Amino acid sequence: MQHEVKKADLSSVLRWLLPVVITAAAIYFLSQQVDFNQVGAAFRRVDATTILGVAGLFLLSLVLRVICWFFLLEGKFSYGEAFFGINAGYLLNNVLPFKLGEFGRAALLAGKGKTKAGFMEVLASIITERTLDFFLAATYFLLMLPRVVSARSMQMLASVVLALTVLLFIVAGLAARNLTKINTKFAARWADKPRLLRWLPRINGFLAGFQILLDPLKFLYALLLLAASWICSMGSVVLLQRALLPASQDWWSVFIVAGGSFANALPAAPANLGVYEAANVALYGLLGVEQSSALAIALILHAVQFIGTSLLGMLGIFILGESFGSLASKATHWRKQHGDAA
Numbered sequence: 001m002q003h004e005v006k007k008a009d010l011s012s013v014l015r016w017l018l019p020v021v022i023t024a025a026a027i028y029f030l031s032q033q034v035d036f037n038q039v040g041a042a043f044r045r046v047d048a049t050t051i052l053g054v055a056g057l058f059l060l061s062l063v064l065r066v067i068c069w070f071f072l073l074e075g076k077f078s079y080g081e082a083f084f085g086i087n088a089g090y091l092l093n094n095v096l097p098f099k100l101g102e103f104g105r106a107a108l109l110a111g112k113g114k115t116k117a118g119f120m121e122v123l124a125s126i127i128t129e130r131t132l133d134f135f136l137a138a139t140y141f142l143l144m145l146p147r148v149v150s151a152r153s154m155q156m157l158a159s160v161v162l163a164l165t166v167l168l169f170i171v172a173g174l175a176a177r178n179l180t181k182i183n184t185k186f187a188a189r190w191a192d193k194p195r196l197l198r199w200l201p202r203i204n205g206f207l208a209g210f211q212i213l214l215d216p217l218k219f220l221y222a223l224l225l226l227a228a229s230w231i232c233s234m235g236s237v238v239l240l241q242r243a244l245l246p247a248s249q250d251w252w253s254v255f256i257v258a259g260g261s262f263a264n265a266l267p268a269a270p271a272n273l274g275v276y277e278a279a280n281v282a283l284y285g286l287l288g289v290e291q292s293s294a295l296a297i298a299l300i301l302h303a304v305q306f307i308g309t310s311l312l313g314m315l316g317i318f319i320l321g322e323s324f325g326s327l328a329s330k331a332t333h334w335r336k337q338h339g340d341a342a
Helices: 001-033 036-044 047-070 078-094 100-107 119-148 152-177 178-191 200-208 216-242 252-264 276-285 291-319 326-337
Strands: none
Touching: 001 276, 036 291, 047 078, 047 119, 047 291, 047 326, 078 100, 078 291, 078 326, 100 119, 100 326, 119 152, 119 200, 119 216, 119 252, 152 178, 152 200, 178 200, 178 252, 216 291, 252 276, 276 291, 291 326
């Protein structure tokens, strides 16, 4: 019993410590690599028209992403509920640790809407959206990597990893078809092994995200909506590149947005403070871009995203009849129940 308590305490410490270490490393990296006087000069080269363009493309990207999620929710909620729900989730991620946003938006919508859908129904749609996101991120990044690195071995590695990613989706889709059988089998096998049994909700959540593959038309429609959202995000990067990097190429934005999405998945401080910026500086470094302009681009993009989603999230929580504290408590509760399934 004492051993279990010590292990739980260690797990809790690591859960707090890892984001702190990653964020501190990112900020240290920036402090060593970037001339902040030059960052200020880069900001002055960006005019208001460019900022408005970036904000407009961000909003369009957000609208398209919400349409995708609204589609995955299969009419259980109105578009407005989906729009404000997703932004409330982003708000939680902006100001709280442990990436509670996905659990928060599921908790916010649970019991609402036309069918009073439960928490798990909403969470399953979120897992599906995140699964599609991962597929797009991996595909875009691996397709662009051979253009960034000249080594033949790295180009071959990118092709192999892309093929393995597609294979993973096929295997996971087949497993999702037999989700009930898999759940029953593992529940019986792990009945007397509580430590392993705790992983079952995570396995179910992981496979639930791939059930969309069982309906090819639905998968294609959702993927196209999400891809359109990604293209708008890339457009924001292109606008800033043209303002700050006259010699840049538009395809760089694909590499930056895809690579940055992996950094956003890391455990870090709220809003991925420092980690998002460090990732962008590192990715642009692979393209031969000097650090000050790269950091300026990252800071502008991050500020637009943070301000936009925070304002819309606060409005959404109010409109949907919730309070921030109550929603944060619900999100924390559900995260403890389901681990990192989302």
